[in-house]
Amino acid sequence: MPIVELDPFLIDQIAAGEVVERPASVVKELVENALDAGARRIQIATAGGGKTLLRVTDDGNGIPREELRLAVRRHCTSKLSGGLDKIATLGFRGEALPSIGSVARLSVASRAKGADDAFEVVVEAGHCEGPKPAALTKGTVVEVRGLFQSVPARLKFLKSDRAEAQAITETVKRLAIAFPGVRFELSGPDRSRTLFEAVAPEAALTRIGAVVGEDFAENAVEIDAERDGVFLSGFAGLPTFNRGNSLAQYFYVNGRPVRDRTLVSALAGAYADMVAKGRYGVAVLFIELDPALVDVNVHPAKADVRFRDPGLVRGLIVGALREAFAREGVRGSTANADGLLGRFSGGVPRQGGDASSKAPAPAATPRFADLAPGAALGRDVSSRPRLDFGAYRPPERPRTPFEAASAAYRPLETQPQGAGETAAAYKPGDSSGKLTGQDHGFGESSQTAYRSEEPAVAAHAGERTPEEPATHFPLGAAKAQLFGNFIVAETEDGLVLVDQHAAHERLVYERLKTALYGKxxxxxxxxxxxxxxxxxxxxxxxxxxxxxxxxxxxxxxxxxxxxxxxxxxxxxxxxxxxxxxxxxxxxxxxxxxxxxxxxxxxxxxxxxxxxHGSVRSGRQLRPEEMNALLREMEATPGSGQCNHGRPTFIELKLADIESLFGRR
Incomplete structure (x- = not known):
């Protein structure tokens, strides 16, 4: 067969196969165009899962009459004045509108800012008509009808209307996180409506919570790090706050939503050995760097990117998240407490109560809140801290020194006072802080009954004076052991229930890693x-x-x-x-x-x-052993979950307990 030049309409249909994969792809392209035009209010209307109708209305700058026909012609764009090395917009290829027009009926009505009239062009089967006058006060309205009607082979591979509508909703959510200052409204044929109101920069976490879930703010840590000109910000959920799939992982590179394998792998590495197999961390991460250091022109859909130094980006994500989790100290997910309260109250959700009934939400950061493409590199970043995130190493714990050669599985032993001497256990009530007795660690030879009249006192130098009650510690003072496995501790404003085996397992694991990777x-x-x-x-x-x-x-x-x-x-x-x-x-x-x-x-x-080397379930612990375990947990990063990703403790606030008894 001789070589021939393809028909332009056929060329457009071939190209549309990459740009327009499904109705959600059309929504993505049209909404990105609206954001590039400076829109502050965007409305998306759908019917038939987007296959019958897609309409995107915005209040942006609009398109002048003389440029309307160019806007629907292939490879015509106003966004590449700086070249591919300085892409400062979401769109730049000039392929979206002509690709859509080749597989559907496309109409574009627009009124440019400052213009007296609005005009419209219509593209069907690759043929453009107009511009002709239209009724529009400002902005642009793009309407797509009969998607893939001219390409039946593609149409039959689309999913159900419900599945396609869900994909559109997910696309809008990802864009809504990146632009909290923009109002998004998504409506369907059944009069259902998804609305994201515009929020101020300092309330960016409110928009994230509206997308990811309202409980995310209570269970997230703030991320703010920089290395070699690459800035990372956002929020990451606690390891114990996880999901059964990766849909709640959101990545943005210079304001652009992406799904990059390097970023997904880096996030998995950050949560490694902290979440159970088959579970995924929840995170919203923003990466800002020089556009010349990242290639966004990898695929027409612009969902993939390539970093010039992927190792740098990966190391920054893993190190920043690990450091943030360690900095957060011992902190458990409120979802575990809610589940426990639900079982206590027969399924009744947590009562409102006062602010003390919930874990404090991390402060919102305004740095990425009003992020728009191109704005990332125009800010003053001189005040940013330059943090050095190397390979993660658990910090030293001077309160319980570790000798790997002789006591690999005894994290509660104290430092021997001389050659041949044996570390002894704390004696409750001994305010001097000296050691008495001959038992140590979790020795089986001398298990004693718990004496409730003797208050547990923490005598760790540099943290609390002997006169201060141990309830001042984050995990409080041990009060009892239940069923040979659960430690009940009292804090200043609630109680903590600890799984002794899971907690000790994590402590031993971290000490083993310190010994292994120290050389x-x-x-x-x-x-x-x-x-x-x-x-x-x-x-x-x-x-x-x-x-x-x-x-x-x-x-x-x-x-x-x-x-x-x-x-x-x-x-x-x-x-x-x-x-x-x-x-x-x-x-x-x-x-x-x-x-x-x-x-x-x-x-x-x-x-x-x-x-296999940690304290087993059913082991009776003395009060001093239980308190030593709690203090060690407070000093160990990642102690909120065991090596298998299960929580090691659950905290109940006093307000929650009172609500169970109708006191609130």
């Missing part, structure tokens, strides 16, 4: 090197990361054109499937640019050791 991991030399055959590209990527793997105890090197030789493996892994490990690493490097398989396997071994 290069021990490796075991293979009697015969393991030769693993791989594609040459995979071999090159593995060789580039050889130094990183060597610090984790895995030694490998190139072995010819299409193979690598593994000479040493991490000793803690014991006998492992070397070929499978190396192939998994190669796949990760190809997809995400990181090789976390070795570290994740080491962490899994450490988690297993911690699970």
């Amino acid at each position: 290069a991991l021990a490796s075991q030399l293979l009697l015969l090197p393991e030769i693993v055959e791989l594609p040459e590209d995979d071999c090159d990527r593995l060789a580039e990361e050889a130094d990183t793997f060597r610090s984790l105890g895995l030694s490998l090197e190139r072995f010819g054109a299409g193979a690598v030789a593994v000479r040493e493996t991490p000793a803690i892994l014991g006998q492992c499937d070397v070929k499978r490990l190396v192939k998994d690493l190669a796949d990760e490097l190809a997809e995400f640019g990181t090789g976390d398989s070795v570290k994740s396997r080491i962490d899994h071994v450490a988690a297993t050791i911690a699970c």
Whole structure:
């Protein structure tokens, strides 16, 4: 068959297959055009899940009459004056309107700012009519009817009207988070309406809560970090506040909603060993950087981006979130308390009460609140703190020093006072803070009954004076042990219920990681090197990361054109499937640019050791042991959940307890 030039209409239909995937894609393109035009009020009306009707109305700057026909012609745009290296708008390709017009009936009515009249053009089957006069006071109205009617093959692959309508709602929500200063209204044929009122910059968290959920503000920590000209801001949910899917993960690069694999992988790394398998963290993250350092022209849909230095972005996200969780200290999700209250009250939701009945919400930050494309780099950022986020390391805990060689699973032991001496347990009521007795740790030899008349006193130097009650601590003072596994502690304004096994498991796990990663991991030399055959590209990527793997105890090197030789493996892994490990690493490097398989396997071994080496359910604890466990939890990052992602404690405020008895 000879080479021929395709018909322009057919070219438009082919191109539309990439730009217009479904009705939600049309909404995304049209709303982005409205935002680029400076709109402050945007209305979206749909029918038939967007297949029958899509109408987007805005109060933006409008389009002059002489430019209306150009607006619906391919590769015509007003947004690329600075070139592809300085993209400061959401749209820039000049493909959306002509692509829509090739697969549907498209009408564009607009009145430019300062103009006396409005005009309209109509595009159907690639043919444009107009401009002709229209009735419109300001802004632009874009109407799309009969989407994909001219392409039946594409139409039959669309989902149900309900599913398509849900996809449109999700698209509007993602844009609404990025532009809290804009009013969004989405309506359907059944008179249902989704409304996001415009909010002030300092109330950005209100808009986020309207999209993600009202309980997000109570269970989120603020993120604010910078490294090498890349700024990260937003909010991340506590590890114990998680979802069963990743739909509540929102990423924005210079104000543009994206779904990038690098960002998704980085967020998963930040929540690693803190959420259960199959659960996902909740986060709204904004990344701001020089447009020249990120390529948004990867796909016509503009949902994917490519960073010049993906490792920098990944490290910033993982380090910033880990540091934020550690800075937050011991804090549990209010969702767990709500669930417990619901069981107590037979399903009655938490009462209103006063402000003390809920965990304090993090302060909203105005820095990204009114973010618009291009504004990210025009602000004064001289006052931003420059934080150095390296690999995460749990902080030192001087109150309970750890000797890995002799006491790997005894985090409640105290420092021996001399050679041959044994650390002793605290004696309740001893205000001097000295140690008495001969028992230590969780020893089975001398379990004593709890004496409620002896108040538990924390005698940790530098935190509380002996005269201060232990209820001043975040997790309070231990009052009782229930069913051999749950510690009941009293705080200043409520009570805390602690799962002793889950809590101790987390403490042991963090100490094991500190001991493991404090220096290069021990490796075991293979009697015969393991030769693993791989594609040459995979071999090159593995060789580039050889130094990183060597610090984790895995030694490998190139072995010819299409193979690598593994000479040493991490000793803690014991006998492992070397070929499978190396192939998994190669796949990760190809997809995400990181090789976390070795570290994740080491962490899994450490988690297993911690699970079997921690205090078991049914162990009777003395009051001093329970209080020591609480103090250790307060000093350990991530102690709000165990290694499997389950919560280690639940806190009930006094106001919540009083409401159960009708006192409020």
